[in-house]
Amino acid sequence: MSLRRLPVYLLLDCSSSMTGQPIEQVRQGLRALLDDLSTEPMAVETVYLSVITFNSTAQQVIPLTELMQFKEPQIQASGATALGAALLLLTDCLEKEVRKNTINQKGDWKPLVFLMTDGMPTDAWEVAADALKQQKIANLIAFAAGPGAEVNNLKRITDIVLKSDELSPGALKAFFQWMSQSILRTGKSVQIMATESPVNLPPPPPQIQIVP
Amino acid sequence: MTVDEIMAGLIWKLELDYPGFDPQQAFQYEQAVQAYLHEHHGVDNLVAVIASVLTTTELQVLFNPHNQQSKTYTEAFSHWITLLDFIKREKTTITNLINQQATTFILKNCMTANDSANLVSPELILSQLRKKLYWWHEYVEHSKDWQYLEICLNNHPDKLNQLIAEMSKPIIASELKLLLTAPMDSPQRIRAKQYWENLLQYIKTRYNPQIFERIIHEATTFIAKQSNHQLPNHTMIREPNYYPQSLWRWRPILPGEENHPEWACQSETLPHGFKIIAARVRGKKHKHEGTNCDDWFEIARSGEWGIIAVADGAGSKMFSRIGAREACQAASRYLVAQLQEHHLTNRDTWSTETFARNEIYQFKEPDIELTQNFLHEAMRIAYEAVEKAYYDRDNSKYYYKALGNRDLTLNDFSTTLLLAIHTVITYKATHYSLVLSCQIGDGIAAAIYKNKAVTSVLGEIEPNGFSGETQFLTSTKPPLATNYLCTKTFPFFSPLRALMVMTDGVADDHFPPITGMLRLFGDMILNGIIPITDSVGLSQEEQDLIKAKQSDYVKVQEYLTEQGTRVTCMSSVAEYAQIVNQTLEELITIPTRLAAGIPAEIATQLDLTPENRLQLWLETYHVRGSFDDRTLVILFEEQQTT
Known part of the structure; x- marks a missing residue:
């Protein structure tokens, strides 16, 4: 009997526009997220976390790791916004790390992916985006942090897009808090219809709006 | 912000807000804080x-x-x-x-x-x-x-x-x-x-x-x-492989309409020395959150037949438990009525031919096909009962409010449903069990053959997809067409040791079922839940070995109840098999040998009925990542006949 995991991928924009307070807020947000999840037994038993950062290139800084063994990554802001590379890497990781149901093993819960970006992509990203949206291999939630991010681009990746009007520490912090609430809710609604999208997202905090 | 700025600001604020505030006191306070700061940086x-x-x-x-x-x-x-x-x-x-x-x-x-x-x-x-x-x-x-x-x-x-x-x-x-x-x-x-x-x-x-x-x-x-x-x-306790037993809580179910009881257990005696025991418990997740158990079961006897219905309300829907209950009760009522006088044709020979099916899975023998139709009709009647439950509650203020000000939909009552019926055919002086099962959604019905350690899973495991994705009674399109139901109906005909029917809360912990069901069955015997009357004597050497290693397979387990944490002894057949150096299959083939390993702590719980023990076992066993509601129904031959 293999463990059913809830894989959670964080795709974080670490381009140079995030320098200073924003990137510090991301570090703190990540720490708070870990603390929040660590107090919920359901999350402790099932959540596996991975962090993919992207600037001029994309890198999986933490492979899919059990919550209690997760070590905070060193995150620095610099360079461009290679969203396409990040999406390709994500697809790759989902294929390699996530277990599907087979005759002999129970698969993982459907993965949750949170994408946070504050700017325009600087590489070719469209093909990777279309592929991801089509394959339905994860529940993807995108967050346009501040005025620099193009909401319509994100809509091409997933139907669930959130945005904040400014790239403020408050908005980033709120997003991380909302993220931990979303993870906990997903872990709680054990069964869903095979065709259903993740219905159980909590309402976003005031600084963040859902893009219809 | 420097420390001085903070201090100045705070003292100013204290003076402003509390006219009686003594600045001298503030100074002392500051000294203390400075000293503290010096020490703690x-x-x-x-x-x-x-x-x-x-x-x-x-x-x-x-x-x-x-x-x-x-x-x-x-x-x-x-x-x-x-x-x-x-x-x-x-x-x-x-x-x-x-x-x-x-x-x-x-x-x-x-x-x-x-x-x-x-x-x-x-x-x-x-x-x-x-x-x-x-x-x-x-x-x-x-x-x-x-x-x-x-x-x-x-x-x-x-x-x-x-x-x-x-x-x-x-x-x-x-x-x-x-x-x-x-x-x-x-x-x-x-x-x-x-x-x-x-x-x-x-x-x-x-x-x-x-x-x-x-x-x-x-x-x-x-x-x-x-x-x-x-x-x-100021950092969280994060240890590798930390098992959060102490984080789990037991909370009573929030007061509300149509709450389900915390747990249930029941038994039913069947003809030819067979018996059904059943239990369901609220899952850890629901205990932790103070929410309802969404599982339900019904068991019944009607004429020559035993009837089992289990349902698992969708975890994502707040009122799915009502769908689960209505579906089970309606299906069981209907089957009780139909099977009361339902007799299969007397045959000179029973063989695989008897259960031959055509290309759309209809049975060629009319009496078997009629039995299948009863099951399918029971499914449809269950569907109608769920629909009725929805109409009866639509427009109710309570539900509207509970759903955060939105109207009820049929999907709020989403539930799986698994039906199984059993009868005994005496053929060539041997008891053959005939089981027919029909299933929408997850959960497993599995039969263990009488004379061999082999499992027959009455159903198909659907590969692909992720955990937790399933079909519901209310989600098939078009709803419950006969050709669809035919593909979801499975027969079993053989001397039977046990039929086990369960929701995914138990099934997922025993995956893949081909070995998992044997382990489950073994645990039932080793924990005294399926009683085995005679046990084969073990050699002195074997007895000593088992005694010496008892702590390896008998564990004191904790579980949460309204009265706080309780403990009980539970034994594990997987560990036991290792100690006596036999495979699971070998142990199951001669269950009396297995019964000899039942520890005294368990054997002496004489005040507990088998169904009580089953309930206790369901509350107790733990598997990481398993916190769903658990329902298990077991049909077995009470008096062993040979």
């Missing part, structure tokens, strides 16, 4: 200490009912908000500390509540706490804990003590952490010690012994963990 700690002092002062004002209308009260309230706003921008450690402080204060107030004129009413405490939480945390409206507190209080004002115990538990751990790790004589440590003593005193005098026990248990667990790990201040 950290602005965070400093802010935390100052903030906690302020918190107490403010709370004193806020909690004095005589102040309600006064200017001081308004000021304290606005100060409180400003402070919280400030804190919100700081690290979470500070908020935690403030939160501790508030709870400590509340506990102290409750302690003196009876003795003084300044009686603090539960309503006042909660309304203040609510304000506090509101500003402290934007998501409090959605917090289960909060709903739990509020609803419980409305319904049981007498349970205030229990509520406070509930609230203070997470705090106890953090206070203990300080008590054990903060430097000797540091203010944190002294405060923690004081707090701890007060709390224990309070508990001893006011609480019932069970709560006391629980808190002590909490503390002991914590201390045991601490002794091996020196923790840095």
Whole structure:
């Protein structure tokens, strides 16, 4: 009997526009997220976390790791916004790390992916985006942090897009808090219809709006 | 911000807000803080200490009912908000500390509540706490804990003590952490010690012994963990492979309409010495959240037939438990009526030919096909019952409100349904069991053959997809067409040792079923749930071995109940097989050998019926990541015939 995991991928924009307070807020947000999840037994038993950062290139800084063994990554802001590379890497990781149901093993819960970006992509990203949206291999939630991010681009990746009007520490912090609430809710609604999208997202905090 | 700036600002504020404030006192205070800072090198700690002092002062004002209308009260309230706003921008450690402080204060107030004129009413405490939480945390409206507190209080004002115990538990751990790790004589440590003593005193005098026990248990667990790990201040306990047994809680089901009982167990005697036992328990997840068990089962006897229905309401739907119950009851009622006088044709030979099916899975033999039709009709009747349940409750204000102001839909009653019927055919002087099962959604029906350790899974495992994705009675399109149901219907015909029907809460823990079901069956025998009357004697050598290694396969397991943590002994067939150096298959082939391993602790639980034992077992076994509701129905031959 293999463990059913809830894989959670964080795709974080670490381009140079995030320098200073924003990137510090991301570090703190990540720490708070870990603390929040660590107090919920359901999350402790099932959540596996991975962090993919992207600037001029994309890198999986933490492979899919059990919550209690997760070590905070060193995150620095610099360079461009290679969203396409990040999406390709994500697809790759989902294929390699996530277990599907087979005759002999129970698969993982459907993965949750949170994408946070504050700017325009600087590489070719469209093909990777279309592929991801089509394959339905994860529940993807995108967050346009501040005025620099193009909401319509994100809509091409997933139907669930959130945005904040400014790239403020408050908005980033709120997003991380909302993220931990979303993870906990997903872990709680054990069964869903095979065709259903993740219905159980909590309402976003005031600084963040859902893009219809 | 420098320390000096913070200090200057705070003293200025204190002078402004409290005309009676003595600057000399402020100076002393500053000296103390500076000294503290010098020792601890950290602005965070400093802010935390100052903030906690302020918190107490403010709370004193806020909690004095005589102040309600006064200017001081308004000021304290606005100060409180400003402070919280400030804190919100700081690290979470500070908020935690403030939160501790508030709870400590509340506990102290409750302690003196009876003795003084300044009686603090539960309503006042909660309304203040609510304000506090509101500003402290934007998501409090959605917090289960909060709903739990509020609803419980409305319904049981007498349970205030229990509520406070509930609230203070997470705090106890953090206070203990300080008590054990903060430097000797540091203010944190002294405060923690004081707090701890007060709390224990309070508990001893006011609480019932069970709560006391629980808190002590909490503390002991914590201390045991601490002794091996020196923790840095203000970080979470994150150990590799840490199993969060102590994080799980038992909470009663929130008061509401049509709540399901916490658990159920039942048995039914069938013809030819067969018997059905069934049990269902509320899953850890639902216990933790104070929500309902969404599983349901029905078992019945009708004429020559045994009838089993199990259903699992969708975890994502708030009222799926009603769908599960209605579906099981309607299907079972219908089958009871139809099977009462239903007899299969007398045949000279029974063989695989008897169960031949055409290309759309209809049985060629009319009596078998009729039986299949009964099952399919039962499915449709279950569907209609769920639909009716929906129409009956549509337009009800209660449901509209409970769903956050939206109308009910049929999908709110989403449930799986698994039906199985059983009868015995005596053929060539042997009992052959005929089982037909039909299933929409997950869960497993599995039969174990009588004379061999082989499982027959009555159903198909659908590969691909992720865990937790399933079909529901209300989600097939078009609903429950005959050709679709035919592909979901499976026959079994053979001498039978046991038929086990379960929801995914049990099935997923025994995956893949081809080996998992044998393990499940083995555990049933080794825990005395399926009684085996005669056991084959073991050699002295074997008996000694088993005795010596008993602690390897018999474990004391904890489980949560309304009365607190309980323990019981459970044995594991997988471990037992290793000790006696036999495969699972070998043990199952001669179950009497297996029965010889039933430990005395279990064999002597004579006051428990098999279905009670089954319920206990379902409550107890734990598998990481398994916290769903669990339902298991077992049909077996009670008197072993050969």
